[in-house]
Amino acid sequence: MADLRCTIAGIESINPFWLASAPPTDKQYNVERAFTAGWGGVVWKTLGADPPVVNVSSRYGVHKDTGRGILGINNIELISDRPLEVNLREIEQVRKNWPDRIIIGSMMAPVEEELWKDLAIKIANSGVHGIELNLGCPHGMCERGMGSAIGQVPELVENTTRWVREVVDIPVFTKLTPNTTDILLPAEAAFKGGAHAVALINTVNSIINVDLDAMAPTPTVDGKGSHGGYCGSAVKPIALHMVAEIARTAETQGLDISAIGGITTWKDAAEFIALGANALQVCTAAMLYGFKIIEDLNEGLSDFMDAKGYKTIEDFRGKALPNTVNWNDLNMNYDLKAKIDKDACIECGRCHIVCEDTSHQAITIETTETGREFTVIDDECVGCNLCQHVCPVPDCITMEPLENDLPYVTWPNHPKNCPISKKVAEKVK
Amino acid sequence: MGERSVHSKTGGTLSAQEIADNFDDLHPPLSAQQVQVEASRCLFCYDAPCVTACPTSIDIPKFIRQIATENLTGAAKSILSANIMGGTCARACPTEILCEEKCVLNTGEHQPIEIGALQRSAVDHLMETTTSHPFVRASRTGKTIGVIGAGPASLACAHELALGGHDVIVYEAKSKAGGLNEYGLAAYKMAGGFAAKEVAFILDIGGIDIKNGQALGRDFSLEDLRGKHDAIFIGIGVTNPRALGIAGEDLDGVSNALDFIEAIRQADDLSKIIPGDDVVIIGGGNTAIDAAVQAKRLGAENVTLAYRRGPSQMGATQWEQDLAATNGVVIKHWVSPLTILGEEHVKSVEFEHMRLEGGVLTGSGAKLSINADRVYKAVGQTLISDDLADLTIEHGKIAVDAGGLTALPNVYAGGDCIQSGEDLTVQAVADGKKSAQAIHAMLEA
Numbered sequence: 006m007a008d009l010r011c012t013i014a015g016i017e018s019i020n021p022f023w024l025a026s027a028p029p030t031d032k033q034y035n036v037e038r039a040f041t042a043g044w045g046g047v048v049w050k051t052l053g054a055d056p057p058v059v060n061v062s063s064r065y066g067v068h069k070d071t072g073r074g075i076l077g078i079n080n081i082e083l084i085s086d087r088p089l090e091v092n093l094r095e096i097e098q099v100r101k102n103w104p105d106r107i108i109i110g111s112m113m114a115p116v117e118e119e120l121w122k123d124l125a126i127k128i129a130n131s132g133v134h135g136i137e138l139n140l141g142c143p144h145g146m147c148e149r150g151m152g153s154a155i156g157q158v159p160e161l162v163e164n165t166t167r168w169v170r171e172v173v174d175i176p177v178f179t180k181l182t183p184n185t186t187d188i189l190l191p192a193e194a195a196f197k198g199g200a201h202a203v204a205l206i207n208t209v210n211s212i213i214n215v216d217l218d219a220m221a222p223t224p225t226v227d228g229k230g231s232h233g234g235y236c237g238s239a240v241k242p243i244a245l246h247m248v249a250e251i252a253r254t255a256e257t258q259g260l261d262i263s264a265i266g267g268i269t270t271w272k273d274a275a276e277f278i279a280l281g282a283n284a285l286q287v288c289t290a291a292m293l294y295g296f297k298i299i300e301d302l303n304e305g306l307s308d309f310m311d312a313k314g315y316k317t318i319e320d321f322r323g324k325a326l327p328n329t330v331n332w333n334d335l336n337m338n339y340d341l342k343a344k345i346d347k348d349a350c351i352e353c354g355r356c357h358i359v360c361e362d363t364s365h366q367a368i369t370i371e372t373t374e375t376g377r378e379f380t381v382i383d384d385e386c387v388g389c390n391l392c393q394h395v396c397p398v399p400d401c402i403t404m405e406p407l408e409n410d411l412p413y414v415t416w417p418n419h420p421k422n423c424p425i426s427k428k429v430a431e432k433v434k
Numbered sequence: 435m436g437e438r439s440v441h442s443k444t445g446g447t448l449s450a451q452e453i454a455d456n457f458d459d460l461h462p463p464l465s466a467q468q469v470q471v472e473a474s475r476c477l478f479c480y481d482a483p484c485v486t487a488c489p490t491s492i493d494i495p496k497f498i499r500q501i502a503t504e505n506l507t508g509a510a511k512s513i514l515s516a517n518i519m520g521g522t523c524a525r526a527c528p529t530e531i532l533c534e535e536k537c538v539l540n541t542g543e544h545q546p547i548e549i550g551a552l553q554r555s556a557v558d559h560l561m562e563t564t565t566s567h568p569f570v571r572a573s574r575t576g577k578t579i580g581v582i583g584a585g586p587a588s589l590a591c592a593h594e595l596a597l598g599g600h601d602v603i604v605y606e607a608k609s610k611a612g613g614l615n616e617y618g619l620a621a622y623k624m625a626g627g628f629a630a631k632e633v634a635f636i637l638d639i640g641g642i643d644i645k646n647g648q649a650l651g652r653d654f655s656l657e658d659l660r661g662k663h664d665a666i667f668i669g670i671g672v673t674n675p676r677a678l679g680i681a682g683e684d685l686d687g688v689s690n691a692l693d694f695i696e697a698i699r700q701a702d703d704l705s706k707i708i709p710g711d712d713v714v715i716i717g718g719g720n721t722a723i724d725a726a727v728q729a730k731r732l733g734a735e736n737v738t739l740a741y742r743r744g745p746s747q748m749g750a751t752q753w754e755q756d757l758a759a760t761n762g763v764v765i766k767h768w769v770s771p772l773t774i775l776g777e778e779h780v781k782s783v784e785f786e787h788m789r790l791e792g793g794v795l796t797g798s799g800a801k802l803s804i805n806a807d808r809v810y811k812a813v814g815q816t817l818i819s820d821d822l823a824d825l826t827i828e829h830g831k832i833a834v835d836a837g838g839l840t841a842l843p844n845v846y847a848g849g850d851c852i853q854s855g856e857d858l859t860v861q862a863v864a865d866g867k868k869s870a871q872a873i874h875a876m877l878e879a
Contacts, residue, residue, distance in 0.1 A: 353538045
């Protein structure tokens with residue numbers, strides 16, 4: 006059985022799965038239930054200076070597919086609405102009760118050095134393994150100059166990180182907001198401020214849907230709604246990209262990464278690790294199914310590692326990074342053709358119609374004695390994969406590389422890349 | 435599939451309540467949750483095979499997508515614009531040999547989409563919530579069309595004509611409209627008085643006047659109507675039950691399965707119908723099954739369905755045969771009735787075992803006797819053509835062209851009285867609508 010232990014910012018965890026700072030980690034009761042279920046650690050729900058904030062009702066909206074699957078949650082809940090002391094005493098107690106589990110204290114404060122330092126010291130004294138700076142909350146707190154209002158300004162990211170580093174001797178995680186044009190800017194700032202690790206992504210700013218009867222955004226509070234923070238599997242692709250950018254860029258490679266963003270299955274977890282994450286944080290999946298999903302996360306990751314021969318997380322961490330490149334580094338001569346397994350085909354026609362209507366008219370439909378037959382016209386197929394993705398039958402449509410014996414040629418070296426476009430490209434650089 | 439029990443819960447005879455329960459919906463409507471889950475399974479096939487399999491070409495992927503996107507009223511309009519009897523078809527269509535048989539998920543997931551059940555949820559929703567008819571008539575053309583019979587073909591034809599702005603007079607021999615939907619389908623397929631509700635819904639478009647108690651040949655002739663109307667549609671079905679042509683057919687206790695079903699459909703109190711203890715049904719179509727299953731559900735002790743050929747030759751679908759079996763009906767294949775025995779009342783039926791010899795059904799000489807106090811004949815009906823002298827009759831049906839035009843100008847026909855597809859409501863609706871369109875085009879020309 007694979008070894009799921011991991012190390013991030015010098016902190017050793019029994020497995021890479023921590024619960025992110027959010028309602029599931031709001032108090033001792035929930036956190037101890039999570040530890041009983043098998044979670045490796047938690048980032049306690051964000052603490053602020055007293056008096057505590059007041060939360061509204063309701064707090065969550067969801068984005069569903071046409072069935073009952075929830076693709077994402079949007080929330081307008083603020084940070085912990087319980088007194089700081091109550092939280093700190095509970096943290097102390099859980100640390101005693103669960104010595105092998107990790108607790109990170111999440112915090113936020115207005116942009117004043119003293120406030121950050123005071124709060125950081127209090128939290129550190131409760132015995133947490135590390136401190137996470139919540140610079141990402143995109144609703145409510147940002148209107149008070151906190152959360153993403155700080156995270157969107159690299160200078161403030163650097164300063165707040167430094168302030169906390171200066172007063173505590175435990176690892177510091179800077180949690181980044183995705184609501185920014187280039188994630189590398191706040192990541193570099195966190196690095197300069199001395200962060201041991203970055204945690205990302207926080208939630209994506211969103212209006213999740215509009216109640217067409219009430220004519221108001223959801224979640225609706227007494228007839229009115231506000232933008233909130235979007236999370237869940239729908240944001241995973243955004244998070245994967247941002248994690249990869251930080252992991253493959255020289256200026257930010259010194260940072261450990263606590264990856265967050267729609268991690269729902271062990272596959273999601275493995276993907277983040279393959280793109281360089283040292284550890285993982287989960288929230289929405291637990292909020293949709295409860296803490297028991299940790300069993301599938303742990304066992305699935307372990308079974309995957311066994312199947313691939315990876316003995317430790319480090320054995321495959323970052324293994325997909327060398328293959329994560331800029332578009333300009335892709336091979337222009339690589340040529341794929343869709344191939345339809347006619348025995349497996351159930352004749353739904355989805356491949357035909359999406360290609361016919363929206364792509365390259367490369368799949369013909371023919372009525373035969375027994376039904377319908379779909380055939381790829383190789384000369385028209387550009388290898389876009391759309392048909393393969395819409396096909397409901399696993400492995401019915403495969404993409405087969407054409408043996409063309411052509412060399413690996415990138416766009417910068419492509420004959421059609423004329424001198425003018427090269428010049429423009431240089432300028433843009 | 436949720437079929438209700440046919441048996442007494444106490445072991446005694448069925449109580450009136452148990453019988454009433456036995457005739458409630460065979461398949462209760464899907465819950466809102468079931469509807470959502472089922473609709474989300476649909477693949478939205480291109481040029482979907484299910485649509486091709488529907489005689490009325492309902493755009494099934496479209497209406498299921500509308501259900502999935504929580505537009506049940508829109509889904510119902512999509513259904514009804516193709517088939518105004520979408521409600522009955524959702525309940526009574528043998529979907530297992532039509533749309534659902536062609537669903538690609540039979541191959542992909544061994545379980546087709548429950549198209550009929552989804553269709554019912556949409557149409558029922560519209561009929562329960564709408565305050566006005568979903569379709570609006572074109573401006574009045576001043577033309578009138580006489581429609582003979584008020585069964586599915588005629589009502590579909592009348593509705594389409596009314597939609598086009600024509601006025602329609604329907605002449606119906608019986609006291610209620612609806613044809614076999616009202617009188618001839620098993621009660622548990624049409625629970626809650628659905629046939630009458632659907633007729634009222636169809637008439638709600640306006641411009642359709644039904645004259646009940648008006649029988650062709652008795653109260654009027656085809657010639658009379660031709661003098662009165664701009665066009666005629668004949669949808670009189672096939673109403674003459676075939677005889678077995680064997681001794682004993684006139685004994686007490688021997689009757690037509692359709693009469694038995696009609697009595698059930700029109701009964702105020704089902705517990706007053708005495709099904710008999712030893713019931714023998716002769717025939718192999720859906721009417722035979724409907725009679726057999728209903729006899730069992732009324733509390734008959736022994737119900738035997740006797741058919742002279744094998745299971746694969748039965749007119750009833752496999753699903754219907756299974757339904758009979760799970761309701762406790764004994765199906766005897768390869769037996770042909772020789773004599774019905776009894777003095778005044780039937781006591782038994784004597785059969786001969788049959789087999790196929792070189793493709794020819796042949797008696798084996800071996801006999802079989804089955805006790806019977808009721809015998810219901812379900813060997814089909816024939817067209818009563820006495821009053822259709824000027825029309826061409828081919829193979830016992832009215833001959834028509836592709837648009838339903840008979841040998842007489844301006845006279846059209848459809849439904850069971852012509853030779854089209856299967857003898858099904860959905861085919862009758864398709865016929866009626868097609869003729870209406872042909873009549874409309876003819877009148878516009």
